[in-house]
Amino acid sequence: MRSKAPATLALLLAALNCVALPVGAQTSVQAPTAPPITATGKLAATDGKVWGALVYAVADKSKLTGATEKAPDLIPDLAERLAKAFPFTDFEILGQHTQDVFREYESWVVPSPELFLKVDSKGPADGGGLNLHLQFWRQQKVLVKTDTILRTGSPLFIRGPKWRDGQLIFILALKSVGGK
Amino acid sequence: MKTPPEDHDLIRWLDDEMTAAERTAFEARLAADPVLKAEAEEMRQISLSVRSHLPKEMPVPHPDFFNSQIQVRIEQMELEDRRASARPAAAGSIFSSLWMRLLAPVAAIAMVAVGWMTLRTSTASGSVVVSVYAPDPKVQATAVENVDAQATVLLLEGLEAMPADQNVAGLTVHHAETDSQLATTTLYDGAGQVLLVMGKDARNQPLIFSHGSPRG
Numbered sequence: 397m398r399s400k401a402p403a404t405l406a407l408l409l410a411a412l413n414c415v416a417l418p419v420g421a422q423t424s425v426q427a428p429t430a431p432p433i434t435a436t437g438k439l440a441a442t443d444g445k446v447w448g449a450l451v452y453a454v455a456d457k458s459k460l461t462g463a464t465e466k467a468p469d470l471i472p473d474l475a476e477r478l479a480k481a482f483p484f485t486d487f488e489i490l491g492q493h494t495q496d497v498f499r500e501y502e503s504w505v506v507p508s509p510e511l512f513l514k515v516d517s518k519g520p521a522d523g524g525g526l527n528l529h530l531q532f533w534r535q536q537k538v539l540v541k542t543d544t545i546l547r548t549g550s551p552l553f554i555r556g557p558k559w560r561d562g563q564l565i566f567i568l569a570l571k572s573v574g575g576k
Numbered sequence: 577m578k579t580p581p582e583d584h585d586l587i588r589w590l591d592d593e594m595t596a597a598e599r600t601a602f603e604a605r606l607a608a609d610p611v612l613k614a615e616a617e618e619m620r621q622i623s624l625s626v627r628s629h630l631p632k633e634m635p636v637p638h639p640d641f642f643n644s645q646i647q648v649r650i651e652q653m654e655l656e657d658r659r660a661s662a663r664p665a666a667a668g669s670i671f672s673s674l675w676m677r678l679l680a681p682v683a684a685i686a687m688v689a690v691g692w693m694t695l696r697t698s699t700a701s702g703s704v705v706v707s708v709y710a711p712d713p714k715v716q717a718t719a720v721e722n723v724d725a726q727a728t729v730l731l732l733e734g735l736e737a738m739p740a741d742q743n744v745a746g747l748t749v750h751h752a753e754t755d756s757q758l759a760t761t762t763l764y765d766g767a768g769q770v771l772l773v774m775g776k777d778a779r780n781q782p783l784i785f786s787h788g789s790p791r792g
C-alpha cells in the first residue's frame with residue numbers, strides 16, 4: 397500500500413488519462429477536478445473540513461475484523477448513535493479521512509478504495525453548515541447522488557452494502573466551516 | 577385583531593372562491609375596516625409577487641427525480657408532524673395558520689415548478705438531505721432524520737452485497753494534496769507516505785492507483 401514515488405504514480409495516471417480518448421473527446425467530458433489553483437490562477441477557497449469514515453457493523457462482536465481505528469472527538473458516542481440508527485450492536489472503523497472541501501472544485505473523501513465520496517461544495521448554508529453535492533462511489537460505480545446540507549454535530553450516515561456478517565456504513569461529518 | 581372566520585373569508589376572497597353576493601358583502605367590510613383592508617391588500621401583493629417570480633419551467637435533473645423527491649418530502653412531512661405533535665401550540669398560531677393556508681397554493685405551485693428542489697426546512701438545526709438520486713433503478717434511496725441518533729440517515733436498498741472474500745481495505749488518511757495540472761489527488765498517511773493517488777479517467781470515472789497499478 398505504501399509508495400515513495402507519488403510523482404511517478406501521478407504521471408502514470410495522467411498518461412493513462414490522456415491516451416484514453418482523443419484530445420477533442422477528452423476535453424469535452426473532463427470536469428474540473430480538485431486543484432488548489434483556480435482557472436484564474438488563484439488558490440481555491442476552502443469552504444470547510446469534513447471527516448469521513450467507513451464503518452463495519454455487526455450484531456456479533458466475534459465477527460469484527462479487529463480494526464483498531466479510533467473515532468475522533470468530533471462525534472461523541474459514535475457507537476451508541478450508530479446503534480440507534482442501525483440494527484447492530486458492534487461497530488469498528490475500517491478507515492477514516494479528514495479532507496478540506498474546496499469551493500468550485502471536487503474533493504475526495506477516501507477512507508477505503510472500495511467505498512468513497514466525491515464532495516463538491518456549493519458554499520455555506522443558511523443557518524450554518526455547508527451545502528454539498530455528494531456522490532457515493534463503490535469503486536467505479538456511483539451508488540447515489542445527493543444534495544445535502546451538512547451541519548456540525550449532525551453526521552450523515554449512509555447505509556452501504558452488506559459485507560460478510562454485517563453492513564458497511566459510511567459516515568460523513570462536518571468538522572469545521574470556513575478556511576484554514 | 578381578526579377572528580378565524582375573518583381569516584377564512586380573507587383566504588376565500590384572495591383565492592377568488594366567493595360567490596358574487598359573498599364578495600360584495602366582504603368588500604363592504606373591507607371598505608369599513610381600514611386595518612383589514614390594508615392587510616388584505618398586503619397579502620394580495622405578496623401572493624402576486626411570489627407567483628410572478630416563479631419560473632414556468634425547470635429542467636428535470638434526472639429521470640427519477642420526482643419519485644425520489646416525493647419520497648424525501650414524505651419523510652420530512654412525517655418528521656415535521658411528529659415534531660409538531662410533540663410541542664405545545666405556540667402563541668399566535670391563528671396568524672401562523674392563516675399565512676400557511678394563504679401561501680399553501682403558492683407553495684404548491686412553487687414545488688411543482690422547481691421539482692421539490694428547495695425542500696430544506698428552515699427549522700432544521702441538523703443536517704438535511706435536500707435531494708437524492710440512485711442511478712441504478714434497482715437501488716432505492718431514502719433519507720430519514722433519526723432524532724435519537726442525532727443524525728441524518730441515507731438508506732440504500734437493493735445494493736449488491738460485497739463478496740465475503742473481498743478485502744475491504746481501510747485507509748487512515750492524514751492529508752491530501754492536489755495537482756492542478758495532472759488533475760490528481762494524492763493521499764498520505766501520518767508518516768508522509770503515499771497511500772494512493774486518485775484521479776479520473778476520460779469518462780469522468782474515478783481512477784485509484786495503489787501498489788503502482790490502477791483499480792476500478
